[in-house]
Each structure stands twice: as C-alpha cells, then as structure tokens.
Amino acid sequence: MQQQEIHKFLERYFxxxxxxxxxxxPGYMTVQLTIDLDKELMNRPFYWHYLxxxxxxxxxxxxxxxxxxxxxxxxxKGEVIHFGSPRLxxxxxxxxxxxxxxxxxxxxxxxxxxxxxxxxxLGMNIRVSYQCDRKRDVFKSIGxxxxxxxxxxxxxxxxxxxxxxxxxxxYSFTLSPLIMPGSxxxxxxxxxxxxxxxxxxxxxxxxxxxxQKDLTLLEHFYEEAEEKGESYENEKTALQEQYExxxxxxxxxxxxxxxxxxxx
Amino acid sequence: MTVQIGFDxxxxxxxxxxIDDDGxxxxxxxxxxxxxxxxxxxxxxxxxxxxxKHLPSLTPxxxxxEVAKQVVESMNGKAILADEVGLGKxxxxxxxLKEYMIRGLVKKVLILVPASLVSQWAMELNSxxxxxxxxxxxxxxxxxxxxxxxxxxxxxRNPHRDxxxxxxxxLIIIDEAHKLKNNKTKNYEFVQNLKKKFCLLLTATPxxxxxxxxxxxxxxxxxxxxxxxxxxxxxxxxxxRSLNDDAHLKELVNKxxxxxxxxxxxxxxxxxHVETIPIEFSQAERELYEAxxxxxxxxxxxxxxxxSVMTLQREACSSREAVYFTLQNMLKRQEQPSIAxxxxxxxxxKKVEAVQQNSKAQKALELIQKINDKVIxxxxxxxxxxxxxxxxxxxxxxxxxxxxxxxxxxxxxxxxLFQKNAQVLIATEAGGEGINLxxxxxxxxxxxxxxxxxxxxxxxxxxxxxxxKDVMIYNFATKETVEExxxxxxxxxxxxxxxxxxxxxxxxxxxxxxSIDDHLVDIFGRSxxxxxxxxxxxxxxxxxxxxxxxxEGELNAATGNS
Numbered sequence: 105m106q107q108q109e110i111h112k113f114l115e116r117y118f119x120x121x122x123x124x125x126x127x128x129x130p131g132y133m134t135v136q137l138t139i140d141l142d143k144e145l146m147n148r149p150f151y152w153h154y155l156x157x158x159x160x161x162x163x164x165x166x167x168x169x170x171x172x173x174x175x176x177x178x179x180x181k182g183e184v185i186h187f188g189s190p191r192l193x194x195x196x197x198x199x200x201x202x203x204x205x206x207x208x209x210x211x212x213x214x215x216x217x218x219x220x221x222x223x224x225x226l227g228m229n230i231r232v233s234y235q236c237d238r239k240r241d242v243f244k245s246i247g248x249x250x251x252x253x254x255x256x257x258x259x260x261x262x263x264x265x266x267x268x269x270x271x272x273x274x275y276s277f278t279l280s281p282l283i284m285p286g287s288x289x290x291x292x293x294x295x296x297x298x299x300x301x302x303x304x305x306x307x308x309x310x311x312x313x314x315x316q317k318d319l320t321l322l323e324h325f326y327e328e329a330e331e332k333g334e335s336y337e338n339e340k341t342a343l344q345e346q347y348e349x350x351x352x353x354x355x356x357x358x359x360x361x362x363x364x365x366x367x368x
Numbered sequence: 369m370t371v372q373i374g375f376d377x378x379x380x381x382x383x384x385x386x387i388d389d390d391g392x393x394x395x396x397x398x399x400x401x402x403x404x405x406x407x408x409x410x411x412x413x414x415x416x417x418x419x420x421k422h423l424p425s426l427t428p429x430x431x432x433x434e435v436a437k438q439v440v441e442s443m444n445g446k447a448i449l450a451d452e453v454g455l456g457k458x459x460x461x462x463x464x465l466k467e468y469m470i471r472g473l474v475k476k477v478l479i480l481v482p483a484s485l486v487s488q489w490a491m492e493l494n495s496x497x498x499x500x501x502x503x504x505x506x507x508x509x510x511x512x513x514x515x516x517x518x519x520x521x522x523x524x525r526n527p528h529r530d531x532x533x534x535x536x537x538x539l540i541i542i543d544e545a546h547k548l549k550n551n552k553t554k555n556y557e558f559v560q561n562l563k564k565k566f567c568l569l570l571t572a573t574p575x576x577x578x579x580x581x582x583x584x585x586x587x588x589x590x591x592x593x594x595x596x597x598x599x600x601x602x603x604x605x606x607x608x609r610s611l612n613d614d615a616h617l618k619e620l621v622n623k624x625x626x627x628x629x630x631x632x633x634x635x636x637x638x639x640x641h642v643e644t645i646p647i648e649f650s651q652a653e654r655e656l657y658e659a660x661x662x663x664x665x666x667x668x669x670x671x672x673x674x675x676s677v678m679t680l681q682r683e684a685c686s687s688r689e690a691v692y693f694t695l696q697n698m699l700k701r702q703e704q705p706s707i708a709x710x711x712x713x714x715x716x717x718k719k720v721e722a723v724q725q726n727s728k729a730q731k732a733l734e735l736i737q738k739i740n741d742k743v744i745x746x747x748x749x750x751x752x753x754x755x756x757x758x759x760x761x762x763x764x765x766x767x768x769x770x771x772x773x774x775x776x777x778x779x780x781x782x783x784x785l786f787q788k789n790a791q792v793l794i795a796t797e798a799g800g801e802g803i804n805l806x807x808x809x810x811x812x813x814x815x816x817x818x819x820x821x822x823x824x825x826x827x828x829x830x831x832x833x834x835x836x837k838d839v840m841i842y843n844f845a846t847k848e849t850v851e852e853x854x855x856x857x858x859x860x861x862x863x864x865x866x867x868x869x870x871x872x873x874x875x876x877x878x879x880x881x882x883s884i885d886d887h888l889v890d891i892f893g894r895s896x897x898x899x900x901x902x903x904x905x906x907x908x909x910x911x912x913x914x915x916x917x918x919x920e921g922e923l924n925a926a927t928g929n930s
Binding site: 105107113116117119120121186187189190196199200202203204205206207208229231233234235237238239240241242243245260264268270285286289293297300301305307308314318320321322323324325326327334335336338339341342345346347348349350351352353354355356357358359360 | 370371372373374375376379380382383384386387391392393394395396397398399400401402403404405406407408409410411412413414415421422423424425440441444445471472473498500536560561562563564565566587590591592593596
C-alpha cells in the first residue's frame, strides 16, 4: 500500500465515520473525532467512564496523521502513518469491526408505478489461510441467492458496479428467502471446504515431513534420558504448533443484499 | 492426506442475531474499505518476503535480506544469526520478526538482550520496524504486551520467571547468545524451558574453541539436531581433527547457522587505522614494574599463584592505582598474614607511592587533545578507570565512566552523556559488549586484553554499520614489559588488527587450541628466562600462522575444484 493510497484510505475512513477533517494539506490531515470514534481509537476508557459518571461535557480528541513526512510542513506535529504502523492496523481492524455486517438494497431506476421485486442474496467475503510454519492467504467473495440457491464467485466485485442503498427504494418489495440465512452460511462454508479438499496439498505434506524430521531429531536427543521431563513436552508441543498444517476459513464481513432479477 | 479445516463460526452467530434484531447494519463505504484492507493484507505466497515492502524508511542491505529469507524459507524460523560484529544482526532479526508478524504467524514475542541494549532494541524495533516493542519495566508487561524486550537476568528471576513460563511464546530472540554456551548455567536452563515456536539466537562469536559450545547452542535451538549428547561426543570429540567428520559437522551446523563476513557483504567499509604507541616508563614506574616482576623469584611468595604476579605486572603497565588496589586485596584475603608477607606488601606499596606520574595517562592526554573529538578509552582495571577520570578532569576534559555492572538506565544515560556532553568515555572490559557507539571513531586501548576476541569486541563497538568515518585505533604498549611482548609477538605477528574476527574464529577452531589465555599465562608465568618466553611465544604465533596457511590452502583448493 503506497503512502498516497493510505492517505486516501484514511480520508474515506474518517468520512464514512462522520468525522470532520479540520485541517489538511500535502502529506497530513487533522481530524476531529466523533465520540464513537474516540472510544474506538483513542483507548481511554477511564476518561469516558468518568465522563458518563459525572455527566461532564464530552470532548473528543483531534488526531493529526502524517502520511508523508517529506511533504508535510515541518511545524505539523502528529503520528507518522506507514503500512505496518500500529495506528494504521488499529484503523484496519476498526474498519472490519464497524462494518462486519451489512444489509443493502439495489437502488434501481425503474419507472415509478410498477412494483419491483428484490431477491435476497447472502454475500460473504472470506479469507482462507493456509498455515503451517509458513502462511499464505486467499481472498474469496461468495454470493448465494437465498431463493434458488445459485452461487457466484467474485460477488463483491459485482456489487461494486451497482448502486446500493441502506433503505429500501420506493416501488420495491423484497421476496422472502426460501433458504434461511443460517443454512445459507452453512452452504457457503461447505462449498469452500469442498473446494479446499479438492486442492493439491503438497504444502501440507511437506510441512508434515519437516515436522516429522524435527520430531525424530527430538526423540533422538532424549533417547537416553530416563525422565524426559518438561522441556521435552514443551518442545514437542511447540513443534506441533509450528508445523501442523491447517486451513482456517474466517469471514471478513458479509450481509444481506436485495437485488433486482438481472443484477447478477 | 487431508488437511484439518477450521471455520470461524463467531461471525455467523452474530449475523443471525442482527437479522433477528433488525440491525445494526454497517456502513457501505466502511464495508468496502474493510475488503480493500483485506486485499492489502493477504499474503499471496508461502515464499518471498513481505516485510521490506512495508518498511519505507528502512533499506536493508542485500545480505540482511538474504538472511531473513533463508531463515523464513529454509530454516523454519529457527536459526543462529552469527554475522560478524557490526553487520546488522538486529536488522536481520527485525526483518524476520516483522515478516512473521505480517504473516500472522507470530504475535507473542520475547526478546532477551544485555541490560545495556534493552532500550535500544525497543527503540529500533519501534522506529525502524513499527513493531510496538516494550522495554520491560513492570512485571505486568509480560502478559499485557505482545512484544517485550528484557534482560535475561531480570527475566529468569521470580516473579517474572513464573509468569514467563506460563506464557506460550511464538518467537524468542536472544542477543549475545554466546553467553549460553554452557548448559550447566541457570541462564541456559531458563532458555531451554521457555515455550517457543520460532527462535533466533544472535551472536558474533559462536564458534569458540570448544565443540561442546556449538553443541549446546544448537541443542537449545533444535534439540537433537546434532544428536544426543553422548553420541555427539563419541563422533566428534575423540577424532575431531578428521576433516571428513568436520565437514559433516559443518554441514549440520550450517543448517541452523548463518554467518556473513564483512568481506562477503560487498559493502564498502570504512577503514581501520591501527597505531601502536610505545610508552616509556618513568624511573619510578620502571622500579615498580621490576619489583613486581621479581616476586616470581621470591620464595616466601608461595601463597600466591603465578597468575597474580602476571596480573600485577599487567596492572603496573596500566596504573599504580590498579596495583595498589590488588595489593590491598591480597593482604585482606590472608587471614593471618605472615610478617614477611606484610613486609613484602609494604615494600611494594612504597614502590607504588614513589610513582608520581602515569606515563600512559600523559600520552593519552596529549592524544586526546590532539584528536579534539570524541574518544573511547578501554582499560581492564576499574582503579585505572577511576584514576583516568580524575586525571582528565584536572586538564578540563570531561569524561564518563562505563562498566558492565551498571544498571540499564545508567548505561543509557552514560551513553547519552557521552554523545551529548562529554569528550571521553572510559570503559572497562565488561562494558565493551552490548553498547553501540558509532558516533565515535577513536579508540585508545590503554591496556590490551589477552584474548584477541575481546579486542575485536571492543573495536566492534564503533566499527560497525553506521560508522561513516575511518576508525582510528591507538594501542598503548609499555616498552620492555609483558605488554610489549603480547603486542609485538602476538597481535602484530598475526596481523590481528587488520583481520576480522571471523577469520580468527576459524583459525582457532581448526587448531583445537585451548584458550589463548592459558597459553599466555603459561608463556609469561612459567618461563624461566626471557629466552624461553620468546621461544614459546614464537611457537604460539607460528601455530596461528600455520592454521592461517592451512585455511588459505583450503580456500584455494575449493576454488580450484569448482
């Protein structure tokens, strides 16, 4: 992520959270936090607790972020933000937390007078992590139509091309799902699991080989010890944690999308 | 074989609840941002390094990147990083740590370093790597913070020890790990019992002369890698000169150890200039030295070993204060000193009192005034250290002392004082390790250590990455004393100062030499005559030279074959 991208990202994040950017210039921005975002980011629960108890006037903080030290005027004092800086990661986490669940409607431009049916879709953005002593991730976005069970990939990209709104547009009605959302999630999970099982797991076999090799070494080391003791058990557990291949499916975010017949 | 697949069901439970409660629902813009974050934070491949992309203010050197890649990809995150002093092992460790953190494989980290480096490590990890490392100051940080830097001496003591043992660490980094070479020590046991997935041991001097030290270090990292103890010694110790065995062992060790030499890195290093400055004793100093030397022939000097005569000789070359201090201690140590012994000591103390000036200190003063820049003086003796501080002050030169025994805060403070306010830092041997002073480029070796490795450690404090100027090293050696012998016959003959530590390492290992200290004590302590001393010294140096030739021969053979 380049510094310019980070800068844009931050602007969008604060806007989306209703914060006013009070000052900005090349390479920096100062943001007036809302009460909610102060609680989310500034980590001062005692202040907020105290305020709620005493009924004082809340005074959320301002935050100055510098995304480019070369461009920012030298008198500007603030936090330098890089990819990997704790503050940015906190904001990343917060974006995930604040928008884990969503419900949106397609903002169709149908001629008024005619009622348009909107079909329910379950959309899930998923991270599949392949993990042993090394790790890699795959991002998947799955959409499941909750009436006929149609499943599509790259669902998020399709949504990006549509106009969506949190309120149901005029002259629209939603169709009731035949597949309950709970079993929808179950279907998506099974689909992904089945897909993973089809894959070639050479990486896992290799990890197991490395694991076995280290285990053999460990056994050899303690071969002559009568009492193997705690350090042996420690080492053994550590090897398992280090090498044991596993795949973790985690959900970044998802929700219900009500779309017109031809949207997907 | 199938793989265990885990599915995070927490999301689902909350999702269904929100459907029931009809919200609250997230904001579309934030929802999109969260997905964008994801595309930036996924790691597409098992191989390759992600960390450098995310560290805009750091430009790692090629050898550092290579080390990080090798540790992550082919060493499974368990390695001894044994680059020569000053090649940036901290950077390598930081890169590896960052890589694992980005990949989400490491969260809980314990970093054990010498007390004097705790703050520096924490600072570097924060500023160069954006890793929120915390220097341990309160006992609750162990649990509350994910990345903690501490000294091993603190960590191994309760209440810390119990807390640390109760935690599962993903990665443990140990700096100056050569101190763990002995598996009978408390420190070794402490580290052995830590729960750790990945582990990095950092050291500049991994291979000392003894094969057991290698075994212990490697076993800490990867128990069994070199077999169990009895099998190992059976294979290697008895027949350790057999080259085939050595090659095999070397290969095994290389699987867990990476060692870069300065020469291999292709980096332009600033030069080292070494100047030996001969010192002429004053009459009184000469008399003191002679008096001490004669003790060897004294018959009633039975109670003390050869070694203390040697010590006194070397101290006489340093300062009268150092001699006085030792004499006092010798007297105190005897419960009921004989009259003769007391007289002997009194006689020597008279000689000490007769010394009115310190020729070396005079020379040092001249030199410091001439250099007119920051200077580090190393001495082996605390008494000399204190004297020098007083002496320099008489001439308006500000200095700060530095000792291994200082607490961490005091070390940091002294370093900062030296950088900002004082012209001279006077360090004793124990203070040599674990402090980086690249902003200074002059060293005076007021007296010389006997172990050449220790000398390299001293120089390594300033001749490292980040040093922008040529490094000046001034060695003081008093004429016609043990010091001059060591200087001339040992250090100069093997071109120690031009050499880098790695070579010497190799050389000493090849010879199964035993410790250099022992050899020197034997040479200077047990030789009956000047002539015998010279011959033994010649022997020692030619052995070293022989090993050097051997090594060069090997190198030539290797290149010839390829």
